[in-house]
Amino acid sequence: MSGPPERTAFDLDGYARRVRDGPCFVCAFLRGDPDYRHHLVHEDDDTVAFLARHPTLLGYCLVAPKRHIESWVHGMARDEFLRFQAVVHAVATAVEATVPTERMYALSLGSQQGNAHLHWHVAPLPPGVPYHRQQFPALMAEHGVLAVDDDDQAALAGRIRARLRMN
Template sequence: MAGLDDRVPMDLAAYERRVRSERCFICAFLDGEPGSEHEWLYDDGAHVAFLGRYPTLAGHTLVVPRRHVEDVVRDFTPEEYLSLQAVVHRVARAVGEVLRPERTYLLSLGSMQGNAHVHWHVAPLPPGVPYERQQFHALMTEHGVLPWTPQQFAELGARIRAVLAHG
């Protein structure tokens, strides 16, 4: 599996154009639109989790509500928010069991200008990453993405799904 030193450059300008001008990538994925495929990990009917298409860390996962919501606080009742956080926790534990990270980063990113659908990132930091390459540095696509093959996504997805099925 590729590590941090195996990252390749990403066309950030093309990515930005796409997320700012095309349909919500999460809604397109959930509707099964061709070209919007991701590796499914979890689905409870209200929330889903899948491996991110442009991982900066092996196992970088997104957890999302099925319903298109754009504000991580205002668009949820307290019960809905806590339910989503329970899924984030469950998925993060499964990813951690498979990958054994030094640290797991959990954060909600996005913008009303692109990637507006609320999504939580589960980003497992591998052991031994030098401090200066951790935290935001480890998450930034400006430092490249891992050149994963569909087979690598499928193999890791199967391992994480197996843990989720037993937990």
């Protein structure tokens, strides 16, 4: 890939229907459902991390426990949460070593109404993004998603996995 991918419009209504009416996207991915395929960057006994299917930033990953839980406050014991956060940190470190990053964002999104399976967003803000397009605007699909090529995403996932093995 030469240069950052262009942004393309995103079907927010279709996405909302899919996450509200469809199966849990993390559980479907773990079952191998081809409609919920993602590029894996990390997997261990308890946790999975993969590139976002509709990224707004290059290298945007999701990190989730394999067990279907919906709240990190009520669904994880403190030691389990800390182990999970160690994976979030490792993935963020590998992503930052792979793509140009000015700031790494990490946050938990989703709700009981859609995308309920606990997952952490790890999103690298590239250098040079104007301030008014940083933070939440950089993450919002309302501003478009990157038109990423599947082969490029697969290669990026491989580079992130390689960095994870180095750490």
